[in-house]
Amino acid sequence: MKNALVTGGSGGIGAAICRRLAADGCHVYIHAHRGLQAAQTLAVAICAGGGSAQALAFDVTDSAAAADVLTPLVEHQPIQILVNNAGIHDDAVFPGMRAEQWHRVIDVSVNGFFNVTQPLMMPMIRSRWGRIINVSSIAALTGNAGQVNYSAAKGALNSATKSLAREIASRGITVNAVAPGIIDTPMSESAFDAREIARLVPMKRAGSPAEVADLIGFLASAQAAYITGQIISINGGMI
Numbered sequence: 001m002k003n004a005l006v007t008g009g010s011g012g013i014g015a016a017i018c019r020r021l022a023a024d025g026c027h028v029y030i031h032a033h034r035g036l037q038a039a040q041t042l043a044v045a046i047c048a049g050g051g052s053a054q055a056l057a058f059d060v061t062d063s064a065a066a067a068d069v070l071t072p073l074v075e076h077q078p079i080q081i082l083v084n085n086a087g088i089h090d091d092a093v094f095p096g097m098r099a100e101q102w103h104r105v106i107d108v109s110v111n112g113f114f115n116v117t118q119p120l121m122m123p124m125i126r127s128r129w130g131r132i133i134n135v136s137s138i139a140a141l142t143g144n145a146g147q148v149n150y151s152a153a154k155g156a157l158n159s160a161t162k163s164l165a166r167e168i169a170s171r172g173i174t175v176n177a178v179a180p181g182i183i184d185t186p187m188s189e190s191a192f193d194a195r196e197i198a199r200l201v202p203m204k205r206a207g208s209p210a211e212v213a214d215l216i217g218f219l220a221s222a223q224a225a226y227i228t229g230q231i232i233s234i235n236g237g238m239i
C-alpha cells in the first residue's frame with residue numbers, strides 16, 4: 001500500500017482528493033492547518049468505508065513544524081504520492097494590496113511547497129517511484145484582476161513543477177501541476193456568484209471537487225508514468 005499526503009485535506013478540493021486516493025488503495029495522510037477536526041472526521045469516514053487514512057496538522061509556512069511532523073513519518077516508509085493542495089487567496093486590486101496580503105499568499109503556496117516537499121524528497125527518490133502533484137490555478141495561466149499575489153504564487157508553483165520534474169524524472173518520479181478554473185468550494189463561493197460563473201465558464205457551471213480529484217487520481221496512478229512537468233488545467237472550457 002502506497003502512502004499519500006494531501007496538504008489542505010481539510011478543505012473542499014483536498015477532501016475529495018483524499019477520498020479518491022483512499023479509494024485507489026492508498027493510505028492517506030489528511031493534512032490540515034486550523035481544521036484538524038474536519039480532517040479527523042474525514043479520516044474516520046474513509047476508514048469506516050474500508051479505506052486507510054489518518055489526520056495530521058501543521059502550518060505549511062512553518063518549516064520546522066512541517067519537518068517535525070514529516071521526518072518521522074518517512075523514516076520507515078516513504079510517502080510516494082504528494083499532493084501540494086493547501087492554498088489561500090486574499091484578493092485586492094494591486095494599488096490597494098497590503099504587504100501582508102502579498103507575503104501571506106506567496107508564503108502558503110510557494111514556501112509551503114518547499115517546506116512540505118523537501119523533507120519527503122530523499123526517501124521518495126530512494127524508492128525510485130513517486131508522484132508529486134501541485135494544485136495551481138487558472139489564474140496563473142490567464143492572469144486575473146485582483147489576484148496579482150495569487151497569480152504570482154501559483155505561477156511560481158508552476159515553474160517549480162517544471163524544474164523539479166526535470167531534476168527527478170530519471171528516478172521514476174513525476175511532477176505535475178493541476179490548474180483548476182472555478183471549482184465549487186467555499187473558496188470560490190465567496191468570489192463568484194452563479195451569474196458570474198455562467199458568464200465566465202463556457203460549460204456554464206463550476207467544476208466539482210470530485211472532478212479535480214479524478215484528474216489528480218489519474219496523475220497519481222501507474223498509468224500516468226510518462227506525464228511529467230505539465231500544467232494541466234481543468235476549467236470547463238475557460239482555456
Ligand code: NDP
Nearest residue numbers: 008011012013032033034035059060086087183185187188
Ligand atoms: P479551501 O479553502 O476549502 O481549502 C484550503 C486548504 O488549505 C484548507 O485545508 C486549509 O487548511 C489549507 N491551508 C490554508 N492555509 C494553510 C497553511 N498556512 N498551512 C496549512 N494548510 C493551510 O480551498 P479549496 O479546496 O477550494 O482549494 C484547494 C486548492 O485549490 C488551493 O490551493 C486553491 O488555491 C486551489 N484552487 C481552488 C479553486 C476553487 O475554485 N476552489 C480554483 C483554483 C485553484 P485548514 O482549513 O485546516 O486551515
